Amino acid sequence: MAERVAFLDMVINLPASAPKDHAHIIDQRFKGRSTARIQDAIVTVLFNVCPNELPTFLDPNVKDFRLVQTKRRKDRWSLWSAPSGQLVIWKRGRKVILGVEEDLSPVSLRKVVHNIVLHLEVNDDGAWNVPYASVNESSERTWKDIWETTPERESERSIFLPSGIIPKDEYGWSESFSASLTETILEQRMWSRGLFTTGLVIE
Numbered sequence: 001m002a003e004r005v006a007f008l009d010m011v012i013n014l015p016a017s018a019p020k021d022h023a024h025i026i027d028q029r030f031k032g033r034s035t036a037r038i039q040d041a042i043v044t045v046l047f048n049v050c051p052n053e054l055p056t057f058l059d060p061n062v063k064d065f066r067l068v069q070t071k072r073r074k075d076r077w078s079l080w081s082a083p084s085g086q087l088v089i090w091k092r093g094r095k096v097i098l099g100v101e102e103d104l105s106p107v108s109l110r111k112v113v114h115n116i117v118l119h120l121e122v123n124d125d126g127a128w129n130v131p132y133a134s135v136n137e138s139s140e141r142t143w144k145d146i147w148e149t150t151p152e153r154e155s156e157r158s159i160f161l162p163s164g165i166i167p168k169d170e171y172g173w174s175e176s177f178s179a180s181l182t183e184t185i186l187e188q189r190m191w192s193r194g195l196f197t198t199g200l201v202i203e
Contacts, residue, residue, distance in 0.1 A: 005040070005186075006032025013058055013126075014043060021127040026186070038118065038178040039128040041185040042089055042098060045069065048191035049198050056202055057091055060122065064203040065091040069196040087190050096120040097146060098181065116177050117146060130174040 007016035007024040014025055023039040025047045046054050046067065057065050069087040090097045099117035117134045134146075190196055 004031055005034055005036045006030045007034060007040070008047075011047070011054065013055070019127065021129070023126070023128060036182050036186060037128075038098065038120070038130065038182045041182045042096070045087075045089065045185065045191045049193075050200055053200065053202065060094050060124075062091060062093065062202075064201070065089075066199075066201040068199040069190050070199065071196055072194075087185070087196075092147070094122045096122065099146075116181060118174070118178060118181065130178050133174050133177045 006027040006029075008027045009016040011025060014023055016024055018024060020035070020037065021039075023043040024034070026036060026040055026044040028044075043054065043057075046057055049067065049069070053065075056062055057067075067089040069089075071086070086100060088097065088099050097117060097119060118130050119132055120128055120130050122128055184190075188195070
């Protein structure tokens, strides 16, 4: 079940009263009536880890913004099977990639192993959507490959579930994966400095 949360009203471009498909900063102190969504989890991580860089992330013209949260402990994650891993939030312009990988050097564009990768887009009006997602992906692909992925290019991959091939309105795959990642980010408190180390690259 999606977690019910309250939102903070501390960033001018992320008002608590914004529509549900916009991003909001989650108030960790209180429960609320709103449903936490993936864009809320993303900006909440950024707000807690690098608040001064949050405006840069929100800039629709940002060239390259990469945040990597690496778990300090070597035990298993609740959602992913990798014994150690990283949460990757990567934005170029209005496109965002969110996922996890086993390789500890995502910026180097080495081959990666990941279980869920979401491809997100931010519209002109600030609304977020998830056009498609990949799941249980363990092939040798670089992050460059992932950025260049499109539903058309991936239409023959049985493990890939783009909304253009399997309509998300009918099967809810993108929403399901988004909800799983949202829950994990919040449960694992992936912004916690005690549990995660942070790597940040802005170009």
